[in-house]
Amino acid sequence: MTKLLEWLFGGSVVAAVWALVTFDLLDLSLPQTYREVAWPMPLYLLVSFGCYSLATVGYRVATFNDCDEAAKELQEQIKEAKEDLRKKGLKM
């Protein structure tokens, strides 16, 4: 199953459950409060997922390591390499 199909499958299951509860398709005579909670649920889920995404990406951008050490080390290695290569007869 491709990822796209997995998403479509998952989405339809959620949509079916939502419709069942919201419109009481099986005539389970669910309490009114269930239906009231279920009705705006997709919007809530969407908004929470959006917030979660923004928060996660924001946090990860903020905590993205700056490898100053590694860059400094590399500069030193480059210097050393150039010297050594010149000694070995490399013409750049």
Add this chain to the structure above:
Amino acid sequence: MASRKTSHQKRDNGDKYSVLLPTYNERENLPLIVWLLVKYFGESGYNYEIIVIDDGSPDGTLEVGEQLQKIYGEDKILLRPRAKKLGLGTAYIHGMKHATGNYIFIMDADLSHHTIFLFVRKQKEGNYDLVSGTRYQGNGGVYGWDLRRKLISRGANFLTQVLLRPGASDLTGSFRLYKKKVLESLIERCVSKGYVFQMEMIVRARQLNYTIGEVPISFVDRVYGESKLGGNEIVSFVKGLLTLFATT
């Protein structure tokens, strides 16, 4: 661990590491990355070879390669040039054909990353089929990136994680260690180009149930030459992502 004690002697466990270095206009970088690799491999005692796949760089990268070959020997530096620029994906295939190692390192020649120790150790630790460098975990990270680039990188990575759940944290990284057989079987299945190529390699690896180890790396943006991240790259990335989403 017993193996640590022998770290400065020749290790003759039959393992050989082939490093594939595709180059295009890397005259400045090639000698430096080769020097670093020779140094690391020399210290570790592992058997190795460096395969330079130059695509007719107009800046004379190949001549530099020839000089390096004289310095370090033809058994260590292998030049497998091609006449013109044919792209990264096919450069790997081309290089792999000439590789005699049972493990293969793939990395850029632009000095953005070069520490091989961690990869080898990680691979041995879990006998992983492939070990992938990650900028997004542990003490991995980047150097020389502005906020915009960090945001694009993290955003694209998040989107990819959500859509593909690939089982690895860095999909577009270009520093990896493969078992040769694994690389062969992956590369013949991969059709994407550019950034998406690296991503597809990981996604296919997961599909084929290969085991993936990860090592934090610090990515230092290229010192010599220009790096490119424009609108074009982003569009082709999104296209590639959606293609993988629909087909894998």
